[in-house]
Each structure stands twice: as C-alpha cells, then as structure tokens.
Amino acid sequence: MPVTAREAALAALEAYRRRGARPDMILASQGLDARDMALAQKIVNGVLQNSLLLDHRIEVYSGRKASALQPQVLDILRISVYQLMFLERVPPHAAVSEGVELAKRRAPRAAGLVNAVLRRAAEGRDKPIKIDAPDENTRLSVLYSHPKWFVEELTARFGAARCEAILAADNAEPAILAQVNTLRTSTAELAELMRSEGAEVRPCGLLENALYISSAGDLTRLESFKTGLFYVQDAAARLAVSAAGVRPGDTVLDLCAAPGGKSFAAAVDMGGQGTIRAFDIHEKKLDLIRRGAARLGIGNIQAAPGDAGVFDPALEGAGDAVIADVPCSGLGVIRKKPEIRYKKSEELSRLPELQLRILKNAARYVKPGGVLLYSTCTVRKCENEDVAEAFLRENHGFAPESFTLPEPLGQCGGMRTILPDEAGTDGFFICKLRKIR
Numbered sequence: 001m002p003v004t005a006r007e008a009a010l011a012a013l014e015a016y017r018r019r020g021a022r023p024d025m026i027l028a029s030q031g032l033d034a035r036d037m038a039l040a041q042k043i044v045n046g047v048l049q050n051s052l053l054l055d056h057r058i059e060v061y062s063g064r065k066a067s068a069l070q071p072q073v074l075d076i077l078r079i080s081v082y083q084l085m086f087l088e089r090v091p092p093h094a095a096v097s098e099g100v101e102l103a104k105r106r107a108p109r110a111a112g113l114v115n116a117v118l119r120r121a122a123e124g125r126d127k128p129i130k131i132d133a134p135d136e137n138t139r140l141s142v143l144y145s146h147p148k149w150f151v152e153e154l155t156a157r158f159g160a161a162r163c164e165a166i167l168a169a170d171n172a173e174p175a176i177l178a179q180v181n182t183l184r185t186s187t188a189e190l191a192e193l194m195r196s197e198g199a200e201v202r203p204c205g206l207l208e209n210a211l212y213i214s215s216a217g218d219l220t221r222l223e224s225f226k227t228g229l230f231y232v233q234d235a236a237a238r239l240a241v242s243a244a245g246v247r248p249g250d251t252v253l254d255l256c257a258a259p260g261g262k263s264f265a266a267a268v269d270m271g272g273q274g275t276i277r278a279f280d281i282h283e284k285k286l287d288l289i290r291r292g293a294a295r296l297g298i299g300n301i302q303a304a305p306g307d308a309g310v311f312d313p314a315l316e317g318a319g320d321a322v323i324a325d326v327p328c329s330g331l332g333v334i335r336k337k338p339e340i341r342y343k344k345s346e347e348l349s350r351l352p353e354l355q356l357r358i359l360k361n362a363a364r365y366v367k368p369g370g371v372l373l374y375s376t377c378t379v380r381k382c383e384n385e386d387v388a389e390a391f392l393r394e395n396h397g398f399a400p401e402s403f404t405l406p407e408p409l410g411q412c413g414g415m416r417t418i419l420p421d422e423a424g425t426d427g428f429f430i431c432k433l434r435k436i437r
Contacts, residue, residue: 002031003030003031003032004036004098005032005037005043006039006043006079006099006102007102008026008027008036009027009039009040009043009044009079010072010106011026011030012024012027012030012040012044013047013048013078013079014071014075016048016339017071017075023044023048023339027040027041027044034217034218042087043079043083043087045338046082046086046087047075047082048338048339049145049171049341050082050085050086050145050171051145051342052145053129053142053143053144054077054078054082054085054145055074056131056142057081057085057121057124058074058077058081058117058121061081061117061120061121062077062116062117070110072106073103073107073114076099076102076103076107076114077099077117079102080095080096080099080114080118080121081117081118084096084118084121084122084125085121085125093122095118095122096115096118099114099118100114100118102114103115129143136155136160137155137160140160140164143167144164144167144168144170144171145171145341146167146334146341147341147342147344147345149344149345150331150341150345151163154166154379157381158419166379166419166420166421166427168421169335169419169424170341170420170427171334171335172335173335174336175213175214175424176213176214176216176232177204177207177212177213177232177233177234177235177238178194178201178211178212178213178230178231178232179207179209179230179231179232179238179264179268180210180230181228181229181230181264181268181296181297182209182268183267183268183271183272183297183298184227184229187203187208187209187210187211190211190224190229193223193224193229194213194224197216197222197223197224198215198216198217199213199214199215199222200213200214200215201214204235205423206235206239206405206406206409206423206425207235207239207406209268228296231261231264232261233261233265234425234426235423235424235425235426236332236418236425236426236428237261237265237325237375237377237426237428238261238265239405239409239418239425239428240262240323240325240373240375240428240430241262241265241266241323241373242265242269243373243432244371244373244432245321245403246266246269246320246371247269247274247320248271248273249270249273249274250270250274250320250321251274251275251276251277251318251319251320251321251367252266252270252274252275252319252320252321252323253276253277253279253315253319253321253322253323253362253365254277254278254279254325255279255306255308255322255324255325255362256279256280256324256325256326256358257279257289257303257325258280258285258286258289259288259289259292260278260288260289260292260293260301260303262323262325263276263278263289263293263301264293264296264298264301266321267293267298267300267301272298272299272300274300276300276301276302277318278301278302278303278304279303279306279308280303280305280306281305281306281307282305283305286303286304289301289303290303308324308326308358308361309354311361311364312365315364315365316365317364317365317366317367318365319366319367319370320367320370320371321370321371321372322363322366322372322373323375324358324359324362324372324373324374324375325373325375325376326354326355326358326359326374326375326376327354327355327358328377328380328383329348329351329378329380329383330343330377331343331379331427332379332418332420332426332428333427334427335420335426348383351383352382352383352387355383355387356387356391359372359374359387359388360391362374363391363395363398363433363435369436370434370435371434371435372398372433372435373431373433374387374388374391374431374433375428375429375430375431376428376429378427378429379417379419379427379429381417384415384417384429384431385417385429388400388415388431388433392433397435397436397437398433398435398436399414399434400413400414400415400431400433401414401433401434402432403430403432405430408422408423409423412430414431414433415429415430415432416429416430416431417429418430
C-alpha cells in the first residue's frame with residue numbers, strides 16, 4: 001500500500017527526532033509522487049519551523065504539557081495542528097481525520113486524545129493567536145519558534161521591533177535563486193529557456209546575473225540545469241565573492257569550499273581564467289565540487305582535501321584571494337534549514353575559537369597586497385565582527401577594505417552583517433581584509 005504524504009512526513013520527523021537524520025533524505029526514500037512529496041515537504045518544514053508555537057497550541061487544546069505527551073503522539077499532533085493553522089487548502093475535516101487515522105495505526109491508545117485535541121484545534125482555527133507570556137522575549141520565542149536565548153541576543157543588539165522583523169523573515173518562504181553561468185549563457189537566454197521548460201522566473205534586484213525560480217519542481221530535471229547553465233546560490237553568498245574582487249588570472253584559495261558555490265562564483269568572475277584551489281576536510285563533499293564544476297564546464301577548479309585550521313606550508317603566500325567561509329552556527333539560513341534554530345547556545349560556544357584559528361591560518365596563505373575574505377552564514381556578533389576584530393588586533397599586516405553592495409545594502413566599511421529582513425537574502429557576514437604588509 002502506498003505511503004501517504006502525512007505518513008511520510010511522520011516518518012521523516014520521527015527519524016529526525018530519534019537520530020538526527022536529515023528529513024529530506026527520509027522523504028526521498030518514501031516513493032512519493034510529486035504532489036504528495038510537495039505536501040510532505042511542506043508539512044515537515046512547517047512543523048520544524050513552528051514547533052514551539054504548535055506545542056503551545058497543543059497545550060492549550062489538550063490541557064497537558066507537550067513534554068508529557070508520548071513523542072510519537074506529539075509528532076502526530078504537530079503534523080495535524082500545523083495543517084489546521086497554516087495550510088488553508090487542507091480542509092479541517094481532512095486534517096482531523098488523517099491525524100486520527102495516523103494515531104490509530106501508530107499509537108492506538110492515544111487516538112481518543114488526538115481526536116479531541118484536533119477537534120478543538122479545528123474549532124479554533126480562525127481565532128487570533130494569543131500567547132500569555134511573562135515577557136516579550138518569551139512571547140516572540142513562542143510565536144516565531146526561535147530559542148529564547150537567540151531572541152534575547154537579537155533584542156539586546158537590535159531592539160524588540162527589529163528582532164521581530166528578523167524572526168518573521170526567518171519564517172518566510174525562501175526563494176530559489178539561480179546564478180547564471182555567464183561562461184555559457186546570458187541571463188536573458190537562460191530566462192527564455194527556463195520559461196520554455198515550464199519554470200517561472202523573475203529578475204533578482206540585487207544581482208544582475210541571477211533569476212528567482214518558482215514552479216519548476218525538481219530543478220535537476222531541467223535541461224538548463226543538466227547542461228550547466230546555472231547553479232543555485234543565495235544572493236548574500238554570491239555578494240561575498242563579488243566583494244572579494246577576484247580577477248581573471250588570479251589564484252584563489254577556497255578553504256571551506258563544499259558544496260562549491262563560492263568556487264563556482266569565483267570562476268565566473270574570473271572568466272574561467274586563473275586557478276581556484278578548493279579545499280574541504282571531507283572527501284565526499286569534494287566530489288560535490290568536482291561534479292558541479294564538470295556540469296558547469298568550469299575547468300580551472302582543483303578540489304583537494306585540506307583542513308582549513310591546519311597550516312600547509314605549500315600554500316603559504318599563494319593566494320591573490322583567500323576565501324574563508326568558516327563553519328558557523330548557521331543561524332542566518334534558518335528559513336532554508338528550520339531545524340537549525342533549535343541548537344543550544346552551549347553547543348555553539350566554541351565556534352568563535354575555531355573561526356579565529358581558521359582565519360589566522362588563512363592569513364598565512366595571502367600574497368602581499370592580496371585579499372582575505374572572511375564570511376559566515378550567521379548573524380551572531382560573537383561569530384562575525386568579534387572574530388574579525390580579534391584577528392585584526394593580532395594581525396597588523398591586514399586592514400579592512402571598504403566594498404559596495406547593491407541597494408538597499410550599500411557601502412560597507414570592510415565588514416557587514418546582512419540581516420534576513422533587509423533584502424530577502426540569508427543572514428550573512430562579509431569581511432574583506434587587504435594584506436598591506
């Protein structure tokens with residue numbers, strides 16, 4: 001009997017909860033057709049994105065703490081309450097009946113409880129969400145399902161109103177951005193071809209050679225993808241490479257390169273001329289870079305294993321530009337990876353130490369007069385400005401160099417954290433340093 005979208009969603013959420021499995025990989029193994037896959041993905045992402053809010057509603061309707069419920073029952077309730085709260089096209093009776101059927105098959109003793117909770121949730125579907133919280137940070141944490149420690153961090157830095165705008169942006173639907181491979185085609189030609197393939201495209205206001213894509217389904221099935229006319233990369237990450245200012249004939253070292261987007265962007269900016277040496281500590285990830293470069297027809301990328309935090313004498317002074325897009329908390333890409341938001345602050349406490357070590361090592365690879373680009377996909381000051389400033393205090397041979405980003409981002413004095421509510425991009429940090437001696 002075929003698996004339903006809701007059964008597949010439950011399997012993915014259970015696997016994630018029990019062993020940290022990637023939900024997308026679990027869904028891909030369920031044998032769903034395109035329509036059911038789209039619904040299952042929406043449910044899984046929606047539950048991960050809104051877990052704290054869903055648990056709050058479940059507690060209101062059940063009169064019990066979410067933590068007191070059997071984990072599988074809580075998964076079923078989250079799936080069903082999410083549909084009732086957020087999916088207007090799903091009739092309430094369908095969300096209730098499917099949830100009860102899931103409970104009968106997977107947790108039969110709790111079927112009555114699930115039925116009662118979901119009926120109350122259906123009755124309250126159109127009522128405004130009211131959260132009784134002891135303080136504003138707690139209310140925002142529940143409403144937008146972000147950990148309270150992160151909300152407190154954002155509020156302390158930006159104020160409550162800006163914090164809420166950032167949280168709302170984190171929960172927005174992420175757009176897919178195709179970076180045009182101008183080594184093979186033009187933006188106008190790619191747009192025309194993609195429309196003929198059934199995709200909807202629109203220009204990206206921040207980048208000249210990029211197109212937002214929708215209604216395309218599986219991008220890998222498109223002939224334009226197979227023939228290497230584009231690759232997918234967020235605008236903020238692309239702007240980081242643009243800020244580095246690489247030129248044809250340069251030697252570029254990309255120290256934490258997988259899955260390869262920044263190396264591909266550098267190759268395009270270099271017109272395919274020069275050398276890009278792409279390193280990653282994981283051999284499997286290097287294969288992603290090699291396959292991507294082959295698909296795009298980029299021949300000047302050399303992918304090899306390398307630990308960004310360990311000095312390699314062969315690379316000393318070798319790079320006109322050295323890109324250090326370091327491991328980070330990832331709290332700038334929450335809209336694409338909703339599960340990232342539930343990281344605990346103590347898990348992240350040692351990241352700045354690692355980031356600084358990589359940055360100091362990367363500095364040794366920069367030629368005199370060359371550029372060191374430090375970047376992260378997080379919005380935390382302790383991983384961004386604080387690390388860059390700590391590096392500059394110890395390394396007087398480098399100086400911040402101003403760069404200009406498209407409006408509304410504008411002129412940047414050497415370093416800039418792009419917030420997700422500014423221009424529809426991921427949260428991202430860009431720091432450009434010039435080796436002056």
